[in-house]
Amino acid sequence: xxxxxxxxxxxxxxxxxxxxxxxxxxxxxxxxxxxxxxxxxxxxxxxxxxxxxxxxxxxxxxxxxxxxxxxxxxxxxxxxxxxxxxxxxxxxxxxxxxxxxxxxxxxxxxxxxxxxxxx
Amino acid sequence: xxxxxxxxxxxxxxxxxxxxxxxxxxxxxxxxxxxxxxxxxxxxxxxxxxxxxxxxxxxxxxxxxxxxxxxxxxxxxxxxxxxxxxxxxxxxxxxxxxxxxxxxxxxxxxxxxxxxxxxxxxxxxxxxxxxxxxxxxxxxxxxxxxxxxxxxxxxxxxxxxxxxxxxxxxxxxxxxxxxxxxxxxxxxxxxxxxxxx
Numbered sequence: 001x002x003x004x005x006x007x008x009x010x011x012x013x014x015x016x017x018x019x020x021x022x023x024x025x026x027x028x029x030x031x032x033x034x035x036x037x038x039x040x041x042x043x044x045x046x047x048x049x050x051x052x053x054x055x056x057x058x059x060x061x062x063x064x065x066x067x068x069x070x071x072x073x074x075x076x077x078x079x080x081x082x083x084x085x086x087x088x089x090x091x092x093x094x095x096x097x098x099x100x101x102x103x104x105x106x107x108x109x110x111x112x113x114x115x116x117x118x119x
Numbered sequence: 120x121x122x123x124x125x126x127x128x129x130x131x132x133x134x135x136x137x138x139x140x141x142x143x144x145x146x147x148x149x150x151x152x153x154x155x156x157x158x159x160x161x162x163x164x165x166x167x168x169x170x171x172x173x174x175x176x177x178x179x180x181x182x183x184x185x186x187x188x189x190x191x192x193x194x195x196x197x198x199x200x201x202x203x204x205x206x207x208x209x210x211x212x213x214x215x216x217x218x219x220x221x222x223x224x225x226x227x228x229x230x231x232x233x234x235x236x237x238x239x240x241x242x243x244x245x246x247x248x249x250x251x252x253x254x255x256x257x258x259x260x261x262x263x264x265x266x267x268x269x270x271x272x273x274x275x276x277x278x279x280x281x282x283x284x285x286x287x288x289x290x291x292x293x294x295x296x297x298x299x300x301x302x303x304x305x306x307x308x309x310x311x312x313x314x315x316x
Contacts, residue, residue: 023152023164030129030151030160033170042134042141044171045162046218070157085139105154 005063005076010056012101017053020104027105035110039091041084048082048109052093055080066094071105073098079112127151127160131170133177136223147173171217181229183217189233190215203242204228 020026028045036048055061055078063078075096081088094108128146135142149166153159162170175182181189190200201211206225213219221229231237 021164022162022167027154028162028167029154030127030162033162034130037130037132038141041138042132042174044174044220045167046171046220049218071154072156084134085137087139 002062002064005056005061005078009074009076009097010061013095013097013104014053014056016102016104017049017056025103027103029105029107032106032109035108039089039109039111040082043082043084048106051080051082051091052095052109055093069096069107071096071098071107073105075107077108080109125151125153125160129162129166129170131173131177133174143177145173145177175220178223179230180220180223180226181233183215185233186211186229187215189229193239195239203239203246204232 016025022028022045033045036045037043040047061078063076066075066077069075073096075094077092077094080091080093082091083089090112092108092110092112094106096105096107098104126148128148131145131147132141133143133145134140147169149169150163151160151166152163154161172182190197193200195203197211197215198208201208204211204225206214206221210219210221214221220226228237232242
């Protein structure tokens with residue numbers, strides 16, 4: 001069920017997305033890279049930051065709390081938009097904020113798969 | 120993250136010039152770490168560097184390190200060079216740090232600078248108020264409409280570029296970049312004349 005994503009999750013996630021380094025503060029599994037690059041039609045990895053920041057910076061961001069993730073943290077799924085070749089596409093994003101609040105893991109960044117992914 | 124680093128093959132997709140399809144795909148072997156919670160392969164910082172560099176190379180983009188090297192060799196600060204290419208200092212800083220990349224059109228200008236085909240004096244000239252780029256080019260180009268048909272540019276989309284003077288419909292930054300490109304073309308015209316309508 002969609003809920004408003006709380007600020008105590010959004011603030012550290014946005015800080016890490018803006019300033020974090022890949023591997024150190026931002027973990028990206030290879031499967032997420034493959035999905036992102038294929039669905040964004042060849043975008044760079046750093047291109048994913050801005051649309052994620054834009055989506056999570058909006059007022060009253062809506063997302064879905066994902067339970068039972070193996071990572072030690074709090075995970076939200078949400079929609080974000082990426083523009084490529086004059087077309088804006090809706091992407092499914094999912095990020096885990098680790099309990100220490102200094103690290104995130106990008107769990108999803110791909111076009112929506114409606115069979116399994118709804119907010 | 121533990122220290123258990125291994126290697127994995129990942130795909131690097133190269134977009135076409137319009138950015139609406141994948142033109143080619145290459146596989147590179149990169150170091151990955153293993154997430155102790157899930158066993159997933161996680162891209163290391165080095166892996167991200169390899170992937171982004173591979174992509175930039177195939178796209179013909181100047182690498183962040185090359186931009187920094189060029190700026191330092193020209194003896195310019197980030198602020199000064201961003202003024203000259205009219206990019207904004209923040210943009211330049213992000214390009215040099217690899218957090219963003221210039222558009223392919225801006226990249227053409229940067230490559231010309233990197234290869235010593237456009238000079239700082241050219242860029243300074245473009246900053247002067249009232250600069251008319253057509254007068255900066257050779258006499259053949261001072262027509263109201265110029266069609267360049269055989270220029271050898273890295274991007275095919277520019278090889279048949281039409282520049283139509285004041286009614287070109289180009290934004291000022293685009294006009295600036297095109298003017299630098301035409302400056303280079305005009306030099307080539309004197310050396311290797313080819314048909315210009």
